[in-house]
Structure formats: structure tokens, C-alpha cells
Amino acid sequence: MELALNQPAPLLKRLSWFDWLFAAIVAAGGLFALSRFGGYMDIYEKAILLAAIPSLAVSGWLWKPFRPLFIVVGAVSLFAFSQYQGNLARMEEAFFLKYLISSQAAIMWMCALFGLATLAYWAGLLARSEFMLKSGGALTWSAIAMGFIGLMVRWYESYLIGADVGHIPVSNLYEVFVLFCLITAMMYLYYEARYQTLQMGAFVLLVISAGVGFILWYTFDRGAHEIQPLVPALKSWWMKLHVPANFVGYGGFSIAAMLGVAYLLAGRGILASRLPRLEVIDDMMYKAIAIGFAFFTIATILGAMWAAEAWGGYWSWDPKETWALIVWLNYAAWLHIRLVKGLRGPMLAWWAVVGLFVTIFAFIGVNMFLSGLHSYGTL
Amino acid sequence: MNPSSQSFGKSLFELLSSMRFAISLLSILAIASIIGTVLKQSEPYSSYLIQLGPFWFQVFEKLGLYDVYHAAWFLLILTFLVASTSVCITRNAPNFVREMRSFREHVSEQSLNAFRHKHEAATTQQPEALAASAQRYLEGQGYKVRNLPREDGVLLAAKAGSWNRLGYFLAHSAIVMICIGGLLDGNLIFKAQQVLGVKKIETRDIPQSQVPAISRLSPANPSFRGSVQIPEGSSASVAFLNVADGYLVQELPFTVALKQFRIEHYTTGQPKSFESDIELFDRAGKKIRAATIAVNHPLIHDGVAIYQASFADGGTRLTLRGWNLFAPAASSFPAEGAVHGSAALTSAAGDFTLEFIDFRPFNIEDMGGDTETPRNTMSVLGGSPVGDNRHLRNVGPSFQYKLRDARGQASEFSNYMLPLQFDGRWYLMSGVRESPNEAFRYLRMPLDAAGEIDSFMRLRGALLNAELRPEIAARFARQALPQDARGTEIEDKLKSSATQMLGLFAEGGFQSLGRFIEEKIPEAEREKVMGAYLRILELAAFEALQLANRQAGLPAPRTDEATGWLVRDTLNSMSDLFVYGAPVYLQLMQYDEVKATGLQLTRSPGKNVVYFGSLLLTLGVFFMLYVRERRIWLRIKPGHALLAMSSAKHTIDFEKEFARHAQALDTLVK
């Protein structure tokens, strides 16, 4: 009975030796990167790197599975770097690079693993098989690991192409789609553990699979996987903050929309016995939109600050900016309507689903149909 | 105050602060914003007129759709949002502050019993003892606790997460702040001045110095966002603000001079950086400072931020060689020009105006060729993200000009300075198009062994020269016939048909030849006859080249394949001259490049307000979404304890927490 009365100990006191080891590894990695590549960074980029150390360490402390993920990605990426021996052509020769961990190979593995994870989650959902659901989770974890390795190696490769070409791989539609899949999957796994429900993976992985489909089409049809140097407007440390923050936002909204679909289906009795209770789905949906909204707010503010520096005005009513505002207003309205007498139910679920279409338009549609200052990732 | 106006004010207050109204406003604002992303904003009015037609053009103009975000009705929606949020804050403020402070100590046992989340337990402990241990427990859980003695026991009132309410204030006042900051940076002041008739938009295309005072804004103008182009070696002390279908001249508090503008390129040819070395001078001409600005690295001086926004040609001086394309001689004349300048051109075909519009020191072209990265599955899996840029080439400088005839019709030309290679042979290229949305059609002029177009021009002159035609035909006929056929009727016939061919060709190229055949020759034989005619033309042209060389005192052309191609290409190219659309070709011989930088200059006093508001917004959103406000009451009477819990938001976390506290109570009462 002591348990119930235990005070929640402060975070620092709850840490295990592995947590500290993890923090040490993160710090060592960060400081190594600083000493080795500091020459390529300006003061802000150094600050971002230093600030990333505690953020990553705390992320690992608060969400334990993040620790092995980080270590595996770091170790495999370093191994991949070493395989290159400073020579880009090695990617066609070295066995590991060619088939596993050159950026493009790793990203293709990520795509395949996400596909398998989707199948596993659906099999688990339909067959009520806990084992299959858990396999889905494991496959998703492996896909995330492969994806991050792919991005890390791509970052490295870009510098091998030319010191002036090198840049963080969040600069075009291909790279951010990979990022989108990874962030969405991570956020989902976090909630999966928090809510102890495995079934929602079947729905969330659908939106990730759509992202994967886009990546594949974009690669094979358009050769979009080629690393291109940055246009001058994108050469800024702001990109490192603005883009990832945006994708936490998009990820949250996508998850919410898929939960909305599950909610609507379950509400009509479809799959209802296999899915969690409606209140649980609803609660997850709120959480996903809340985190998405919070990060989207930050991303939009960061975007405005970047715009002030690059274009001479923090708000130009450029189509991308305006659509970001529309997305933001949409979810602000969603959050308010939920607060009005605590409205719940299908109406909010529908709204979350429609919200995804608004978000998708802001994400890709603007690039396809509208022109403006933000024309970096055209189709 | 009479009752009805009082109730009107009250219901307005009610309406503005109602959640339904707020949600409607957010939705309306979102929908209104879409308009401006669908219709391109702030384009020249003429292009709207073309797109929409005169009727809709006027309707759209009345609705302010060409600049939606500054239209009165859009600002009205924003004003409503600000009003609604402010009213909402004032309405909630007293309650929220009270709530943040209050422990709701006066709650009655009866109402606690009515709570949805309540838990009862029997106890043997003394109320005071149980209250003390429960208080320790709750404080350990992060609650603030009040211990309130009651006549028959104790009431513990506890609360946690009051910052949630603070978050509401922060986030919602931030909205007001951001909107006000935005308005400070908007063009409200100018709009007011415009309505009062103090200021007016300039729509004429006149030199800056002639713009009247009514369209000029003083350096004291608190907020503006303008742009200016400065050529290297020049300076500017004004910026231009685009407003509706015209502009305003903004006087700057200093003078900006451009020393140099630089573009750096990646090895693939894409631009890598744009940089301007600028100097600032005060009004008296004293130098204040020098700086280099680049994209993402503006300079801020005296509250005015100077950004690298674009670049252009700043009046590159061009040394040209003009060729009269329809002169029956290889004559050229020297000419000069400067980008953005114009010149008059008199020719047999009429009077023209030449307008030099641009010069490009590089042209990176995709020269086609095989892509070396096949995109099959395996190559992508083990494949390379390294782009194959081998087929990209810098094909050298080019300059662009318009040739406007007396009626004002203009064709646009783009001439390359350096030759390009096709099928192993070199050509000088001149592109032409009738309107900016067409692609250029290219005239290819073949180069001779010396790498010049002079042979082409000489041959062209000779072929156009009617006086030379009999001699060319005669030489051709003699060469074409065997010894024993000379002087016969055949020779005469050949001569006259060669003269005819040459004459036809000189009139309109292959087209007139084709027309002639269509008129005179039965369909079945046309192909054969065409072949024969072309052969005659080619051989005759070769004779023409010989003749022209001799007349120019040059050695005879060699009889080799290269000369054969030169002649053939000349004929093709000459034939194109008839649809080229200009009587002259301007060959770029030399240039002296002058670049211009495009700067954007802004003064935005609202920026810091907006940023501060943004910070508050972020904090507020996090507090609202992640700090959960909860309250707990524990009413302890001898032998009995009642736990009740409430929160504004019933989430699953809340349910779990309640279950935990209920369990804890069960433990504590023992």
C-alpha cells in the first residue's frame, strides 16, 4: 500500500544509471560534432546544437524508448560514415552502404518497413492478435531507426558532394516527407505507450503509408532523391528550427485525423469491438491536436521571424503563410468548440478529418497550385 | 442612459464575448484569407483586366480583392477579432483571477455529494490527524492546500494547475497584441491620409525626382516597406512603395550607395549567394558606415532594415555589330547600347525603336544528352542521391532587346554572344518571340572555319544580290555539266532555272520555292523536282560563295564537307530570316557589365510588439494545454471522509488521477 502514497520523486532522482549514460553519450556526441564540424557552423547553429544536447537527454529521460533509438541511430550512422572513407563513390561498392545504410538504401528500407508495419497492425486489428499488433510496433520502430539513419547519412553525403553543398536534410519536399513519416510515427508510438492501446496503429500507419507512397512516387518518377544545393534564401539556421517544428504540427494533426476516422467508424459499430472505447480515442485525438497546435504555433512564429530576416517582413501574406494561418485558425476553432460545454462526439471527429485536408493543402497543395515566395519544393 | 441602449450595449457585450461568436470569427477569417491566396495579389491592374474582363475587373476592384489583406472589410473582421478577444478577456478576467486565488472554501457538503467524481471512506482516525496526513499527501502531489476547521471536523480545499488560467490571459492578450502590432506596421496611416486627400498614389511612369510632393512620404514616416534598385556605382535616397495600381516615393533618412553586387555559383551553376557591398551616407553626404548584406543577413540602421531582395542588370554597356539582314552585301555597322536604354533604328523596312532590356553574363542550359542515372528499383535502393548535372552547361552571355515598329508592335530578341555546338557544328544563336509567354524560336547562323559568321553573311549578301545572279548561274551551269555539254541548249536551260531558283529563294526562302513547286508541278513529281531544285540551289550557292570571296579579296573556299555544311546551313538559316521578324541582327561583341542590386527597406515599429506577443502566445498556449487545473476537497467528519474532485476539463488523465487519489484515501483512512 506504500505505493499509492509514494510522492512522485523529482525527475532527477528517478533516473537510472542508463539514463545518465545516455545523457553522457548525447553530450559526447554533441560536443564531438561541435569540435569536428564547428567550422561549418555560425554562432546560432552552435547554440542550436548545444541546446539540442539537454533537449535530447531530457526527451530520453521522459520517454525511455527514445534512448535505444538514439544510440542505435547514432552508432549505425557513425559506422556508415566510416564506411565512406571520405569517398562518395563507396556507396556503390561497400556492401553495407549499397544495400543497407547509404542514405537512399536506408530510406527505401524505411519505406518497406513502414509498409510491413501497416500490414502487421491491420492483421493484428482484424485477427485480434496482440502478437501481430506488437510486431507492428516493432516494425515501426525499425522503420524509424532506418529513416533517421537515412537522414543522418544523407546529411553526411551532402557534405561529401561539396563542402558548400552540405546542409541538414530538411530542405526540400522529399526530405521533409521522410521527416514527416518519422515524426508522425514517433508521436504515435509515444501515445501508444501512454494509452496502452495498440490498435490505433492500424489507422495512423495508413497516413504514414500515404507519405511513403508519395516518397516512392517522387523518387522513381521525379528523381527527387537527388541532393541539390540550397538556394540562398534557405541558407539559414532558422531552417533547423522552423521545419522540424512544423512537422511536429503536421504529425499531430495527421494522427488526430486518423483517430477521427477510427472514432467515426467505431461510432457506427464498424470495428467497434476491436477498437478502444470512444472516450479513449477522443482523448487521444485531443492530445494529438493539442501538441500539434502548440508546435504549429511555435513553427509559425519561427517562420515569421525567419521571414523578417530573409524577406524583410515578418508577415507578407504569402500563400504559404496565409495557409499556415488558416490551418492554425482551424485548429484554434476546434479547440474552442471542444471547450464549449465540453462538446465531444462525431462532429469533432469529422472536423479533425476535414482539418487534415486543410493541412495537406497547406503542406503540398500550396506548392502545387499557388505560387509565392515559398516556392522551394515544387512538384 | 435609457434602458434600451443599455440593453443593446449589454447584448453587444454578450455577443462579442460569446464563444460561438469567437468560433465564427475564426472561421470567417480563415475563409476570407483563402481569397488572397487564390487570386494573385498586387499584380499590375492591367493583368487583372486581361484575366477578368472589364466587368469583373471593376467588381473585384470595388471589393478590394487585389489587396485583400488591406481591404477595409478584412481589417473590419480583424477588428472584430480584437474586440471580441478583448471583451472576452475583460469578461473572464475578474472570475478567472478570483478562481486562481480562491480555494472555493465555501463549498457545501451537499454540493460535494453531488460531484460526479467523489469517493467516500469510513475511518477510525481523528479528523485532525487524517487531515494532516492527507494534507501532506496532497502537497506531495503538487497541490496547494487549505485546512479549514469545521464544527464537526475539517475541510481540506486544494487546488493545482492555476497557471492554466494565467495561460488564458497570456494567450488571448497576445492575440490582441499581435493584431495591434500588425496594424502599426500596416498602411493605416497612409490610408487615412489618402482618404483626407493629403496623399495620393502616383500612377505615371516618370522619373523619381519629378514625382510631386503629394506622392512622397517623409523620412519620418514611422512604418514602411519599400524597395529600390541601385546599379553598381550609384546610390539612392528613396524607396518605392507599391500601392494598388501605382506607387509612392518614400524618402529615406540616409543615402544608400552600392559599391559592388556579387553572385556566387555552385559548380552546378545554381546561385549560391547574393551579396551587396553598400555604404550609407547621411543627408549631408558624410559616410556613416559600410556593410555587406546578403540574403538572410540584413543590415539594420536607424530603425530601417535593409535586405537583399533581388538583383537586376544595372545598365550593362554593350558593344554591338549590326548586320543588315536583307542588304545584298555583307555589310555590318558598329553600334552601342546600354541595358535599360533605347535607340532608334532606320532601315529599308521602316523605322524601329530598339529597347535593351537585359543582359545575362551566364546562361546555364540543360543540353540534354543521356541521363546517366537510370531510375530502376535497384539503382534507387543502392542508388545515389548525387544529381547528374553533366548535361548542364554555361553557354555564356546573352542580351535581350525589343524591336518596336512604328505601330508600337514589338518582338523580343535574345542573342547569345558565344556559339553553340549542334551535331558537331557551331552556330550563333538568336532567339525571337512575339510575347513573353511564348518560348523563343531560334535562328542558327553557321560559323565558318575562322569561327565567324562573316562567311554566312557574305554568302547571304551574294544570294540576295540580283546583279550577281546571272554570273552565279553561269558558273554553276558550267561546273555542273560535263565538258561536251557546254555551250549547248542544256546549259542555257540549266542557267535559266538556276537563275529562277536563286530569284525565288531570295524572295522568300524555301517557302517561296515550295509555293512555286505547288503551283507549277503535278503532285506526283513534286518530291523528285524538289530534290533536284535543292541540289541546284546548293551548288549554285557554293558558286556564289566563291564569287563573293573573290570579290572580297579572300581565298576561294575549300571544297570539303565543312564548306558543304556551311552552304547548306546558310540556306536553311536564310530561309528562316524571312520569318525572323527583324531587318537586322545585333551581334554582341563586347560588354562592360554593370549589375544592380534590389534592396528592400523596411521600418516596422510593430515588430517588437508582435514578437513579444508571440512569446506570450507560446507560453500561454502551453500553459492552457499542458497545465491541468484541478481542485480537490476532502471533508472529514468523525468516522467518515468524503473526497471530491473537479476540473474544467475532463480528460482520461483526470479520471486516472482521481482513481489514484481515491485509492490513496483508502490507504490513509486505515
Ligand code: HEM
Ligand atoms: C485567434 C484567436 C484565438 C486563439 C488562437 C485562441 C486560442 C485558444 C486556445 C489554444 C485555448 C485552449 C484550448 C484548450 O485548452 O483546449 C483557448 C481557450 C479559450 N479561449 Fe481562445 N483563442 C482565440 C480567441 C478567443 C476569443 C475571441 C475568445 C472569446 C470569446 C476566446 C475565449 C476562450 C476561452 C473562454 C477559453 C477557455 C479558457 C479556459 O477555460 O482555460 N478565445 N483559446
